[in-house]
Amino acid sequence: MGKVKKKVKVIRIDTDKCNGCRACEMICSAFHASDKYSVINPSRSRIRMIREPMRDVYLPVYAGEYTAAECMGRDKYVVDGKEYEECAFCRASCPSRDAFKEPDSGLPLKCDMCEDDPEQEEPLCVKWCLADALTYEEREEEVEEEVILEEMETGLKSLIDKYGLDDLIDSIARMSRKE
Amino acid sequence: MRYAETGYNLEIDLSSGNIEKVETDPAITALHLGGLGTNAKILWDTVPPEADPFSPENRLIFGTGLLCGTPAVGANRTIVTTYSPQTLLMAYSMMGGFWAPELKHAGYDKVILSGKSPSLVYLWINNDKVELRDASHLQGKGTVETEALIREELQEPNAQVMSIGLAGENRIYYSSIEHSRSSASRGGMGAVMGDKKVKAIAVRGTKDLNIARPVEFIEHCNDVLNYIQWRADNPVQHVPPILAGLGSPQEMAIHDEQWHTTAFSWGNARYRRKDFWTEEVEKEWSEIQDGAVQRLISCYNCPMKCGAIIAYPTLELSKYMMKCYSKLTYVMGAMADNLEFGFRIAGLAQGYGVDAYTAPQVMAFAVELYEQGILTDQDLPEFPPDNEGRFFYLLEKIVRREGIGDVLANGVYWAAREIGNGAEAYDSNTIKKHEQIPIKLGMLNPIFFLMLSTGEKINITQIEGQLPQAPFPDREDREEFVKDWIQAPSDTIKEFFLNWELRGDNAFPFYPDFQTACELVEWQETMHYIDDSTGICAGLSSFPIKPPYHINNLPGLISAATGLDIDRDELWNKIVRRNRSLMRAINSRRGLRRSDDKPPQDHWKKRFPEHEAKLLDEYYKFKGWNNDGIPTKESLEELGLGYVGEDLEKRGIYNNGQSEEKS
Ligand code: SF4
Ligand code: SF4
Ligand code: SF4
Numbered sequence: 150m151g152k153v154k155k156k157v158k159v160i161r162i163d164t165d166k167c168n169g170c171r172a173c174e175m176i177c178s179a180f181h182a183s184d185k186y187s188v189i190n191p192s193r194s195r196i197r198m199i200r201e202p203m204r205d206v207y208l209p210v211y212a213g214e215y216t217a218a219e220c221m222g223r224d225k226y227v228v229d230g231k232e233y234e235e236c237a238f239c240r241a242s243c244p245s246r247d248a249f250k251e252p253d254s255g256l257p258l259k260c261d262m263c264e265d266d267p268e269q270e271e272p273l274c275v276k277w278c279l280a281d282a283l284t285y286e287e288r289e290e291e292v293e294e295e296v297i298l299e300e301m302e303t304g305l306k307s308l309i310d311k312y313g314l315d316d317l318i319d320s321i322a323r324m325s326r327k328e
Numbered sequence: 329m330r331y332a333e334t335g336y337n338l339e340i341d342l343s344s345g346n347i348e349k350v351e352t353d354p355a356i357t358a359l360h361l362g363g364l365g366t367n368a369k370i371l372w373d374t375v376p377p378e379a380d381p382f383s384p385e386n387r388l389i390f391g392t393g394l395l396c397g398t399p400a401v402g403a404n405r406t407i408v409t410t411y412s413p414q415t416l417l418m419a420y421s422m423m424g425g426f427w428a429p430e431l432k433h434a435g436y437d438k439v440i441l442s443g444k445s446p447s448l449v450y451l452w453i454n455n456d457k458v459e460l461r462d463a464s465h466l467q468g469k470g471t472v473e474t475e476a477l478i479r480e481e482l483q484e485p486n487a488q489v490m491s492i493g494l495a496g497e498n499r500i501y502y503s504s505i506e507h508s509r510s511s512a513s514r515g516g517m518g519a520v521m522g523d524k525k526v527k528a529i530a531v532r533g534t535k536d537l538n539i540a541r542p543v544e545f546i547e548h549c550n551d552v553l554n555y556i557q558w559r560a561d562n563p564v565q566h567v568p569p570i571l572a573g574l575g576s577p578q579e580m581a582i583h584d585e586q587w588h589t590t591a592f593s594w595g596n597a598r599y600r601r602k603d604f605w606t607e608e609v610e611k612e613w614s615e616i617q618d619g620a621v622q623r624l625i626s627c628y629n630c631p632m633k634c635g636a637i638i639a640y641p642t643l644e645l646s647k648y649m650m651k652c653y654s655k656l657t658y659v660m661g662a663m664a665d666n667l668e669f670g671f672r673i674a675g676l677a678q679g680y681g682v683d684a685y686t687a688p689q690v691m692a693f694a695v696e697l698y699e700q701g702i703l704t705d706q707d708l709p710e711f712p713p714d715n716e717g718r719f720f721y722l723l724e725k726i727v728r729r730e731g732i733g734d735v736l737a738n739g740v741y742w743a744a745r746e747i748g749n750g751a752e753a754y755d756s757n758t759i760k761k762h763e764q765i766p767i768k769l770g771m772l773n774p775i776f777f778l779m780l781s782t783g784e785k786i787n788i789t790q791i792e793g794q795l796p797q798a799p800f801p802d803r804e805d806r807e808e809f810v811k812d813w814i815q816a817p818s819d820t821i822k823e824f825f826l827n828w829e830l831r832g833d834n835a836f837p838f839y840p841d842f843q844t845a846c847e848l849v850e851w852q853e854t855m856h857y858i859d860d861s862t863g864i865c866a867g868l869s870s871f872p873i874k875p876p877y878h879i880n881n882l883p884g885l886i887s888a889a890t891g892l893d894i895d896r897d898e899l900w901n902k903i904v905r906r907n908r909s910l911m912r913a914i915n916s917r918r919g920l921r922r923s924d925d926k927p928p929q930d931h932w933k934k935r936f937p938e939h940e941a942k943l944l945d946e947y948y949k950f951k952g953w954n955n956d957g958i959p960t961k962e963s964l965e966e967l968g969l970g971y972v973g974e975d976l977e978k979r980g981i982y983n984n985g986q987s988e989e990k991s
Pocket of ligand 2: 176263273
């Protein structure tokens with residue numbers, strides 16, 4: 150595989166500016182509704198606010214890759230004397246916690262930077278964060294070509310991990326007969 | 329499918345523990361929208377007018393606004409409705425924060441409590457799972473602590489909790505319900521919750537909410553967002569800085585408190601201190617504030633930062649969340665000159681759960697009675713010599729109903745009558761038995777006269793808005809102001825503002841003419857009634873000057889979210905008038921009459937009794953109410969409230985109204 154130019158999209162998160170309004174969660178869920186903006190549900194969002202006012206913890210975290218197995222251990226950060234909950238900074242949709250999963254199906258969620266056709270000027274969570282806790286930058290980098298799994302493939306992979314390939318094929322076969 | 333709303337209420341009979349999920353009628357939404365409108369309808373339909381506020385019959389209704397949980401910026405209000413133990417009328421109070429959107433996502437528009445629980449409980453709503461849980465271990469706990477303990481116990485860090493403190497448990501007439509950085513403080517909501525023995529309501533929801541016409545709706549929301557951004561860079565000119573921007577007055581972010589400290593009264597709503605704000609005070613107060621404010625915070629889906637996390641080394645409560653004006657109410661009530669005292673006592677009081685408007689006024693009233701010898705050392709044993717100490721002392725007595733605290737716990741009006749001995753004369757700042765913002769001015773303002781007198785919410789900040797409070801001296805500036813005044817409802821109102829002068833023919837009290845005065849009042853009030861049914865924060869809509877939401881864009885916005893087709897005429901002249909008259913009728917049925925419609929007695933020095941009477945006459949007529957302030961049968965009929973008029977007639981409410989008519 151050769152080198153290719155890649156647009157790197159960066160969301161800068163300034164937790165000091167976050168006011169905990171959860172607009173980012175709300176608008177992310179709206180934007181990703183199958184009929185855009187028709188359904189609102191922050192628990193379907195690909196960004197998650199860890200918000201504990203009394204401890205001054207305000208941390209927006211983005212959903213990253215799905216992972217089949219949880220880590221061997223957990224991590225716990227203390228920054229500026231503030232202790233964050235276990236795995237707070239981790240972006241994985243992981244079996245050890247509820248974050249970054251569809252509430253009904255349990256399928257993994259992943260931030261896609263609001264990629265869309267036509268392209269959005271900036272990700273929706275950034276646009277709605279008037280507090281400027283989230284800002285958006287783009288830059289170009291040369292990287293190795295890689296195969297990126299599509300959303301459906303990621304979902305299928307998580308189901309394979311959960312139930313095994315054979316069971317999944319059986320279920321799909323059964324369901325397609327019913328249709 | 330239901331849009332913007334869930335279509336379900338949660339009805340809980342605390343006496344039997346019965347919990348029911350009840351589907352609502354979409355036709356009622358079309359008539360009353362949601363929030364306050366549908367709350368009022370439920371109160372009228374289900375609670376008998378003679379019900380004692382502290383009786384199982386009384387209901388405590390938590391209604392989310394129709395747009396709460398949708399992308400509509402700042403739509404996060406929970407409107408709380410019940411009969412108030414203090415005013416004995418329909419109580420109005422609402423709170424922001426995060427509770428209402430969470431309830432919507434749990435699948436409900438309202439929680440309706442009736443009956444009385446045999447022991448202290450809290451309610452846990454987790455989507456479809458709803459249970460009453462023992463709260464005996466939370467008895468006497470502060471509100472901030474209760475929220476944290478419940479989250480921990482449920483192992484649900486994302487649960488949104490509202491709770492009462494000791495004041496609510498002891499049924500203090502001005503106890504609040506606290507939640508996150510917000511509270512429902514006015515009218516004694518916390519006391520009714522305490523009477524029902526409900527310590528808290530926790531909710532977690534992960535369900536969908538649907539929008540009827542999503543593309544159209546999001547365009548409206550984007551316009552609102554853009555306008556908020558634009559307004560951040562374009563403050564309104566010629567008004568005090570605290571009124572130039574959006575949101576609730578930005579007291580946590582702004583240091584300039586000249587306006588509040590010099591225009592509002594100190595002590596028992598007595599003294600104006602026009603020279604209070606000096607450079608020295610500004611410097612000292614700024615330092616204290618910067619040291620106390622740890623972070624500016626918002627309500628759900630709102631970019632304004634009206635609240636703050638307060639952490640200060642000398643605080644009684646290590647940390648709490650504060651909103652706007654409460655930083656000053658205790659300071660000014662106690663004549664304390666010391667902002668640090670404000671941060672200290674406000675946190676403690678919030679933990680107990682008392683209204684930060686009323687509580688300091690009751691305390692200032694008690695201090696004055698003591699100074700006048702009406703209350704003595706016998707009533708106030710070991711009363712500290714300094715005002716700050718006295719306020720801490722009184723707070724502890726009141727929330728425990730200990731000694732004189734038991735009397736003061738009922739608010740100024742009732743306490744004055746119970747204490748007697750001339751104490752009534754010191755009750756100078758209540759309307760309809762409810763403490764008001766301490767403002768004392770010179771010349772009668774006909775617009776505020778009507779709003780203060782007739783407003784059903786009995787709290788001016790929930791009635792007024794959008795109009796500068798004084799005329800701009802230069803006509804050029806007025807012309808400039810009117811140029812991009814897209815929020816104005818009509819040319820009449822623009823004309824009024826253009827010609828409004830400080831002195832001469834076009835000045836108060838005889839300017840504007842009756843018709844324009846009525847229109848101005850109705851417009852301002854209407855905007856609040858819309859917010860109270862949509863759940864949009866007044867801080868982005870009815871309250872500030874040139875807000876992003878206004879009468880000219882709200883009909884489209886509400887229509888796109890709900891799929892109802894509501895134009896401006898329908899919204900204003902039908903729905904709001906219906907809700908407004910219904911609320912009035914509820915109070916008429918509870919005994920409210922013209923004689924109750926008056927401002928605090930010394931609100932203005934210069935009064936004009938004849939003109940005031942005429943103003944009331946004209947306004948009642950304008951509203952379709954009779955001369956005793958009761959909605960007429962015909963006007964109710966026209967609003968589709970025929971059944972309300974019939975009930976008023978059956979109960980003889982019109983008759984005793986007419987017998988009091990002068991002519
Ligand atoms: S929108 Fe911005 S300020 Fe609001 S919670 Fe998200 S990151 Fe924080
Ligand atoms: S960038 Fe887009 S997909 Fe990612 S969290 Fe923000 S709104 Fe959601
Ligand atoms: S304007 Fe202020 S009070 Fe209103 S919703 Fe926004 S943050 Fe809350």
